[in-house]
Amino acid sequence: MEKTKFKIQGIKCGNCSLLIEERLKAKEGVVKVKVDQTSNKGVVIYDKQKINESDIYKTIEEIGGFKVEKIEDGMENRVENTNYANPNIVEEEKPPIGISNVKKVFAVAVVLVLLFQFFTFGNKNNQRSKSNGSVKNTSAQEQQQADDSQQAPITAQKNDNPVLEAYVVSRCPFGLQMQRILADVIKNIPSAAQNIKVRYMGSVSNGTITSMHGDAEAQENLRQICLREEQPNKYWQYVSCQMKTGDTSGCESPTGVDSPKLSACVSNSGRGLAYAKKDFDLNGKYQIQGSPTLVLNGRQVSEFDFGGRTSDAVKTAICSGFNNQPGFCSTNLTTANAATSFSATY
Numbered sequence: 001m002e003k004t005k006f007k008i009q010g011i012k013c014g015n016c017s018l019l020i021e022e023r024l025k026a027k028e029g030v031v032k033v034k035v036d037q038t039s040n041k042g043v044v045i046y047d048k049q050k051i052n053e054s055d056i057y058k059t060i061e062e063i064g065g066f067k068v069e070k071i072e073d074g075m076e077n078r079v080e081n082t083n084y085a086n087p088n089i090v091e092e093e094k095p096p097i098g099i100s101n102v103k104k105v106f107a108v109a110v111v112l113v114l115l116f117q118f119f120t121f122g123n124k125n126n127q128r129s130k131s132n133g134s135v136k137n138t139s140a141q142e143q144q145q146a147d148d149s150q151q152a153p154i155t156a157q158k159n160d161n162p163v164l165e166a167y168v169v170s171r172c173p174f175g176l177q178m179q180r181i182l183a184d185v186i187k188n189i190p191s192a193a194q195n196i197k198v199r200y201m202g203s204v205s206n207g208t209i210t211s212m213h214g215d216a217e218a219q220e221n222l223r224q225i226c227l228r229e230e231q232p233n234k235y236w237q238y239v240s241c242q243m244k245t246g247d248t249s250g251c252e253s254p255t256g257v258d259s260p261k262l263s264a265c266v267s268n269s270g271r272g273l274a275y276a277k278k279d280f281d282l283n284g285k286y287q288i289q290g291s292p293t294l295v296l297n298g299r300q301v302s303e304f305d306f307g308g309r310t311s312d313a314v315k316t317a318i319c320s321g322f323n324n325q326p327g328f329c330s331t332n333l334t335t336a337n338a339a340t341s342f343s344a345t346y
Contacts, residue, residue, distance in 0.1 A: 001031060001045055001047060001048075002045070002046055002047075002048045003046075004044050004056060004070065005042070005071040006057065007040055007041045007069045008041075008067070008069075009068075010066040010067055016063070017037040017040070019173050019340060020035050020060055021034070024056065024059060027051055027055075027059060029046050029048075029049070029050025032044070033045075042060075053070075063173075156299065158320075158322060159321065159322075160323050160324070161195070162195055162318060163196070163297065164195060164295070165198075165294070165295040166179070166198050166199070167199050167201055167292060167295065168199075168292045169211050170200070170211075170217055170220040170221050171213045171246075172212075173341040174291060174292055174309075175292050176340065176341055176342065177309055177338050177339065177340045178291075178294075178309065178338075179239055179243055180343070180346060181338045182314065183236055183239060184334070184338070187240075189315065189331055191326070191328060192318060193236070199279045200221045200276065201283055202221055202283075203280055204273055204276060204277055207269060209221065209276055223262065223266060224242075225272065225275045226265035226266055226275065227257065228275075229271075230271070231258060231262070234255055234256055234258075245342050286298075286300060287300075296318070296320070305317075307335065308337060309338055310337055311333035311334045311335075312332060
């Protein structure tokens, strides 16, 4: 077994550390992994016969455009005599532990318990990327659902033609998850497109668009805003392509995007930035802080009040905003949780 320690540059979304852990755990050869949200430092124990250190770092960097720096501590990285498939099995006989060693073992055990309590209980989770960067930290979607269920559900405002606005950023794992859900709703219920609008989080500073995960995300936000405003019939086709691998220009031609028109919008502050500014003004109006955040008929709602981050739950949320529900509200969509981050599948 081998051990590698590293620090990750560029983590800003609250659950990126959890996403990194999940991706690495899915890799063959990775035995144990821990990434600390506060310090952005991590450690991976792995089988070098199945995966190497560079592949581990590459996996991390591909998740969100992060930069991984190896931490050299001057200690041997080889992990001996531990069976990680069954930690209770000792690989070789050890001599009896003397009295002095008992004290050492006890001290180490106390430290390990304290570390376990810190990582287990020291942080909480919110399954959104927060614009202010101060995000809580645990993993499961069920935890977010439990947190939201403790609050009284907000009754949606109703009208004849409700609009569900989803506030996201284009590189947030959970923002991509929500866009994937909305795309699936529209794929199965095309008429629901008129009841859905994606808006973006960010700001404009000195004539430049900014976003919580850096310039690449800010520019992609601007591209998607321009498509939404000037080529709306291409928006969902492009987004559905782009969310698979994060490709940008490679998704324009296959989806029929007018590339010169898109470039002109992005470079013209009277168009692209003006559209973006309207979204950002609404961020303040509705007190948007996390990606994704849903606003139905001018009021914040939680997808978890309707069943979670699934196509059927979001359809139900939309339908709750109608005075008289249309026929598509009886259509059953998938109740499976959509994938986070970039994914070729739902």
